[in-house]
Amino acid sequence: AQSVTQPDIHITVSEGASLELRCNYSYGATPYLFWYVQSPGQGLQLLLKYFSGDTLVQGIKGFEAEFKRSQSSFNLRKPSVHWSDAAEYFCAVARNTGGFKTIFGAGTRLFVKA
């Protein structure tokens, strides 16, 4: 069965510092990969997605993610974190396997300190 693992429940970074959120997936083939962000009391918003081609994808708000097939990873990065980036981040995988489903990781909550 496909699964998504986000090893870090929460991460704290200083404003202006770089950020990397980890995501590993388990699937028999290359799935479609997504990162979503959730601000308090809100639904999830798409940050970026990977389907095929260039393994480094750019998203909104200055985020990027790199797909590494050999490591089954899709880590999210940002060079310089802003206080407004504090939120919860979810990695997700999707594949049409006779029943289309998107499966989410447990999420990583990002805290930003001044």
Add this chain to the structure above:
Amino acid sequence: NAGVTQTPKFQVLKTGQSMTLQCAQDMNHEYMSWYRQDPGMGLRLIHYSVGAGITDQGEVPNGYNVSRSTTEDFPLRLLSAAPSQTSVYFCASSYSLDNSPLHFGNGTRLTVT
């Protein structure tokens, strides 16, 4: 453009009561789904639909029913609420059935006492 609209935003039920969580989208999306979000568990898929008249179970379907009579609406029914169904529920839709991202509503926070 309203996107995905969920009602109500908050609901408190007693054990054994029934209710329907409403979800409507105005983007003409074929795919709609319901998730529940619990602390430390991310979002878990309850039910989904790939078009009007077609529904299927997700990871955690027990205790929930769905139907899809129109493209726009995808209600989630709790027939006999249990405290284990206390959660935040999200409805989501997407344009196509493969690689389109999900568009989420703002959620319904349900408490079952």
